[in-house]
Each structure stands twice: as structure tokens, then as C-alpha cells.
Amino acid sequence: MRSDRIMISRATILTRLRAASPLAVAGAAAFVLLFGAVFASGGYLVTVLEFAAIYCIFCIGLNFFMGYTGQASFGQNAFAAIGGYGTAILCVNYGWEPIPALIVSMAVSGIAALVVGYPTLRLRGHYLAMATFALGLITYDTSVQWTSLTQGYMGYSGIAPLGIGSFVIDSERMKLVTLIVLVLIGLWVSRRLRNSRFGRALRAIAGSENGAAALGIRVRQYKLAAFVVAALYASASGSLFANIVGFISPEVFGLQMVVVTFTMLYLGGVGTVVGPAIGAVIVQLLPELFRGVGRFQESAYAIVLLLMLIFLPKGIFSLDRLRWPLRAEG
Amino acid sequence: MSATEPGAPPLLDVVDLAASYGHIAALKPTSIHVQEGELVTVLGPNGAGKTTLLRAITRLINSKGRVMFKGKNVTSLRTHQLAERGIIMVQEGRGLFGDMSVRENLLLGAYSLGHAGAEVDGRLGRVFQLFPLLRERFNQLASQMSGGEQQMLAVGRALMAGPKLLMLDEPSLGLAPRVATEIIETLGELNRGGLGILLIEQKAPLALKLARRVYVLSSGYLRAELAADEIGSHHDLARYYLN
Numbered sequence: 001m002r003s004d005r006i007m008i009s010r011a012t013i014l015t016r017l018r019a020a021s022p023l024a025v026a027g028a029a030a031f032v033l034l035f036g037a038v039f040a041s042g043g044y045l046v047t048v049l050e051f052a053a054i055y056c057i058f059c060i061g062l063n064f065f066m067g068y069t070g071q072a073s074f075g076q077n078a079f080a081a082i083g084g085y086g087t088a089i090l091c092v093n094y095g096w097e098p099i100p101a102l103i104v105s106m107a108v109s110g111i112a113a114l115v116v117g118y119p120t121l122r123l124r125g126h127y128l129a130m131a132t133f134a135l136g137l138i139t140y141d142t143s144v145q146w147t148s149l150t151q152g153y154m155g156y157s158g159i160a161p162l163g164i165g166s167f168v169i170d171s172e173r174m175k176l177v178t179l180i181v182l183v184l185i186g187l188w189v190s191r192r193l194r195n196s197r198f199g200r201a202l203r204a205i206a207g208s209e210n211g212a213a214a215l216g217i218r219v220r221q222y223k224l225a226a227f228v229v230a231a232l233y234a235s236a237s238g239s240l241f242a243n244i245v246g247f248i249s250p251e252v253f254g255l256q257m258v259v260v261t262f263t264m265l266y267l268g269g270v271g272t273v274v275g276p277a278i279g280a281v282i283v284q285l286l287p288e289l290f291r292g293v294g295r296f297q298e299s300a301y302a303i304v305l306l307l308m309l310i311f312l313p314k315g316i317f318s319l320d321r322l323r324w325p326l327r328a329e330g
Numbered sequence: 331m332s333a334t335e336p337g338a339p340p341l342l343d344v345v346d347l348a349a350s351y352g353h354i355a356a357l358k359p360t361s362i363h364v365q366e367g368e369l370v371t372v373l374g375p376n377g378a379g380k381t382t383l384l385r386a387i388t389r390l391i392n393s394k395g396r397v398m399f400k401g402k403n404v405t406s407l408r409t410h411q412l413a414e415r416g417i418i419m420v421q422e423g424r425g426l427f428g429d430m431s432v433r434e435n436l437l438l439g440a441y442s443l444g445h446a447g448a449e450v451d452g453r454l455g456r457v458f459q460l461f462p463l464l465r466e467r468f469n470q471l472a473s474q475m476s477g478g479e480q481q482m483l484a485v486g487r488a489l490m491a492g493p494k495l496l497m498l499d500e501p502s503l504g505l506a507p508r509v510a511t512e513i514i515e516t517l518g519e520l521n522r523g524g525l526g527i528l529l530i531e532q533k534a535p536l537a538l539k540l541a542r543r544v545y546v547l548s549s550g551y552l553r554a555e556l557a558a559d560e561i562g563s564h565h566d567l568a569r570y571y572l573n
Contacts, residue, residue, distance in 0.1 A: 201438070215418075
């Protein structure tokens with residue numbers, strides 16, 4: 001019986017490999033090689049990939065709201081800030097373990113998203129984008145001004161690293177492995193939800209809000225649900241940042257985060273499952289590739305980004321879809 | 331066609347429904363009704379207010395007036411609540427989700443059934459009986475289908491919702507005459523099975539093949555309510571359009 005299962009799973013894997021596009025296989029192989037090389041060499045690039053993985057989690061969540069549901073939000077950094085500060089305050093001031101702090105911070109972010117999203121998501125298009133932008137600004141301002149809670153520009157340092165009890169993940173390599181596992185879990189959940197009844201309803205809203213409503217889909221509730229899911233992912237990424245880096249300040253969750261995550265989302269492929277994660281890794285790694293060009297590093301990075309967005313307007317993941325338009329993404 | 335019980339309220343009763351786009355009154359107060367199991371058509375030229383009428387009934391735009399469904403006032407309900415009660419619309423241009431497969435579009439039609447798998451399968455079976463082609467195209471993207479196939483999918487998706495009243499906005503639009511006739515004949519078959527249908531059409535000869543009663547809209551005004559056999563030619567209709 002067990003050997004049958006193994007045979008079936010081998011056959012399934014072979015079938016899937018044959019069905020996969022060469023481009024996807026090459027891309028996956030390149031990523032594995034890249035991670036392997038960086039992991040083996042250690043050092044600074046491991047830290048870069050850690051940041052990439054944290055942004056992956058943020059972008060996978062943002063993709064629920066902006067990709068699957070087709071809405072605009074410039075304010076998800078607010079929930080990353082809630083996650084980051086929640087974890088920092090609970091760990092530093094109250095001596096909590098990182099995982100309970102992460103869970104409580106996510107719960108607070110979810111409730112905040114419900115409270116803020118309920119009135120805000122009545123808006124559409126640019127108005128929604130501007131309202132969410134205001135949310136991000138308010139959160140940033142709060143993190144600067146409410147010094148008794150957030151310590152203002154000083155921020156929090158000495159935040160406990162990830163771990164359970166006496167088991168502490170303190171080596172950079174172990175941190176990276178942990179984050180990659182969390183990214184894979186995030187992707188798996190994203191893929192499952194995208195192909196579920198819930199995901200179909202979100203994608204119908206992205207196609208046409210009126211069309212979705214005419215089929216009986218409760219558009220407002222689903223938009224709110226997508227907003228909350230995105231907030232939960234953002235909060236988790238904020239908490240992970242706090243635990244991995246050990247320090248947070250208002251700048252971490254400022255406007256820069258909004259711009260960077262937008263770039264990641266659109267560069268990778270908004271609305272696809274894997275695209276946002278690919279975008280996060282590429283946007284984090286690209287500047288490192290251009291270190292050799294010295295003071296033109298930023299310009300070279302910007303030019304490559306522009307070229308990618310011009311020639312791949314649907315993101316890097318659209319390369320794969322050109323050849324296999326019918327296959328479920330993932 | 332199922333017989334309407336004497337004294338039973340109409341399936342759909344629209345009373346003095348009016349709608350505007352900003353300052354432009356697209357639909358002046360209009361009253362129409364559809365009996366149980368009846369197929370009624372609304373004819374009119376471009377800009378007559380036909381689509382606005384359907385959008386106002388389904389609350390996709392704000393309107394004044396009253397909408398009764400099976401004797402109950404549903405004016406204050408929202409679009410998704412009307413769909414849950416069985417008022418299903420096939421929108422102009424089909425309203426399909428192009429980046430989803432035929433399967434996904436059909437499952438979205440049965441959205442209000444929740445996770446009732448057996449019922450969904452049953453409805454899928456009935457849709458496949460009506461449109462066998464959809465079974466063959468099950469995993470194809472909706473955007474990659476021809477216009478006729480897309481219209482079949484749009485009607486199939488509406489049927490997945492288990493409609494009590496099916497409203498269609500120009501289902502023949504952009505279709506070859508033969509395909510348009512096939513679609514209209516399928517609607518006739520559904521109507522003979524007892525389904526109430528409100529059909530918006532510009533192509534009068536197609537619509538008049540099936541309908542018993544006709545409303546004529548022009549410039550936002552309801553110009554006439556006629557028995558289908560009262561309309562002999564395009565000239566008869568033109569008279570109402572130009573009123």
C-alpha cells in the first residue's frame with residue numbers, strides 16, 4: 001500500500017515536471033541554486049535574502065487585496081507597523097515569547113483592519129487608494145509622536161530573536177531557513193485560497209464588482225475579508241522583521257515600504273500566486289548586483305526596473321503564462 | 331409554460347421605476363410586469379433605456395419607484411440579495427470573467443449554493459445537457475472562447491444560479507445570425523420548462539419568435555405594451571420608436 005502511494009506520488013511528480021514550462025523549471029532551478037550558493041557562502045547576502053523573505057510574506061498578503069481582488073491599497077504598511085511594534089512592545093516591555101507576541105499582534109492588526117476597512121472599503125478606485133494612503137501616514141505619524149508607547153524615532157532595540165522556550169533561532173542561516181519555510185507556507189495558503197470558493201469570489205470582484213454582485217457575491221464583505229487577510233500577512237511580516245533584526249523604528253514602516261512592495265508586486269506579477277514572491281526576491285537582490293558600478297548603482301537599478309516593467313507589464317511571472325495560459329499558477 | 335394561479339401576484343412587478351445618470355434621466359417612470367413562466371421582451375433602439383431598466387431592477391444603479399418580486403417588495407434589497415432570491419441577470423457583453431476557466435465561471439454562478447456539492451453537480455449536469463460544448467471547453471479560459479460560446483457560458487452560468495427570473499440584456503449582440511437563433515431557441519426551451527424570462531433585445535424578429543408580450547421603450551419612455559402578434563413588421567415598431 002505504502003509503495004503504491006510512493007509510486008503514485010513519483011508518477012504525479014514526473015507528470016507535473018513534464019507539464020511544467022521549461023522557463024518555470026529553469027526559474028525554479030535558478031532560485032534553488034541562488035539560495036544554495038548564498039546559504040553556503042553566508043555573510044551579507046544571507047541578510048539580504050532574509051529581508052527578501054520578510055517582504056515576500058508582506059507581498060503575498062498584499063496580493064490578496066490588490067491582485068486577487070483588484071483593489072488599491074497604499075496603507076498596508078500600517079499593519080506591518082502594528083505587527084512590528086506589537087511584537088517589540090510585548091517582547092521588550094513584557095518579556096513575551098516571540099510567537100505569542102506575533103499571534104497577538106496579528107489579532108490586533110486583523111481587528112484594526114476590520115474597523116478601518118469597514119468604512120473605507122465603501123470607496124472605490126482612486127478614492128480608496130487615497131484613503132488607505134492616509135491610513136499609512138497616520139500610522140507612521142503615530143509611531144513617531146506617541147513616544148510613550150513607541151519610543152518615537154529611537155524605536156525599540158533588543159527585541160528577542162525567534163524561538164520557542166530555550167530553542168532560539170540566532171544564526172543567520174537558521175533565520176533564513178525559518179523564513180523560507182514561512183514563505184512557502186504563505187504561498188501554499190495563498191494558492192489554496194485563490195482556487196477556493198473564497199478566491200473565486202475575490203477574482204470575480206477584480207473582474208467586475210457589479211458582475212460579482214449580480215451573481216450573489218457580497219462584494220463589500222469579500223473586499224473586507226481580503227483586506228483583513230492582507231493585514232494579517234503584513235502584520236506577520238512586521239513581527240518577523242522585529243524578531244529577525246532585533247530593532248524597529250518608524251522609518252522601517254514608512255512610505256519607502258509602500259513604494260518597494262508595490263514594485264515587488266507588479267514586477268513579479270500581481271494577481272499570480274508566486275509572482276509577488278519572485279518580485280520581492282528580485283527587487284531585494286538587484287541593487288546588490290549593481291554594487292560594482294559604484295555611485296551609479298541606484299540609476300542602474302532603476303533602469304533595469306523600468307525595462308522590466310516596460311517589456312513585462314504583467315510581471316515576470318507572465319513569461320510563464322505566455323506559454324501555458326491554462327495551467328493553474330503556482 | 332407553467333400556468334399562473336388566478337389571483338397570484340406577478341413574478342416581477344415594476345412600478346414607476348425611474349433612473350438617471352447625473353442630470354440625464356435615462357429612464358422615465360416605467361411600469362412593467364412578468365408573470366410566472368412568461369417570456370416578455372423589451373424592444374427599443376439604442377439609447378432607449380433598456381439596459382438602464384435592467385440595471386435599475388437589479389439595483390446596479392440608484393432608482394426611484396418600486397420593484398415587487400413574487401408579491402414581495404424588494405426595492406430596498408441590494409444586488410447580491412436579489413440574486414439570492416433568484417433574480418439573475420445576464421449582462422450586456424456577457425459579463426464573463428475572462429481570466430477564469432469555464433469551470434470557474436460556472437461555479438461562480440452557483441455561488442449562492444455554498445458548498446452543496448451534489449446540488450452543484452446536478453446543476454452542472456443540466457447546463458451540460460443544454461450546452462454540451464461547455465463540457466468540452468470545461469478547462470478553457472472564458473476569454474479564449476468565441477462570442478457564441480461565451481454567450482452559452484453566460485446563460486449557463488446564470489442557470490447555475492437556479493434563477494426564478496432570468497433577465498438577459500441583448501444576448502444576440504455581436505453574434506452570427508445562426509448562433510443568435512440557437513441562443514434564442516434555447517431560451518425558448520427554458521421558458522417552456524417554466525422559467526420566467528425578461529429579454530431585452532434590439533433585434534425584434536428574434537425576440538418576437540418567443541415572446542407573447544412586448545414592451546417598447548424609446549428615449550427613456552415606455553411607449554407601448556403589445557401582444558407580440560400585434561407587431562407585423564419593423565414599420566410597426568418604428569412608429570412607436572418615433573413617437
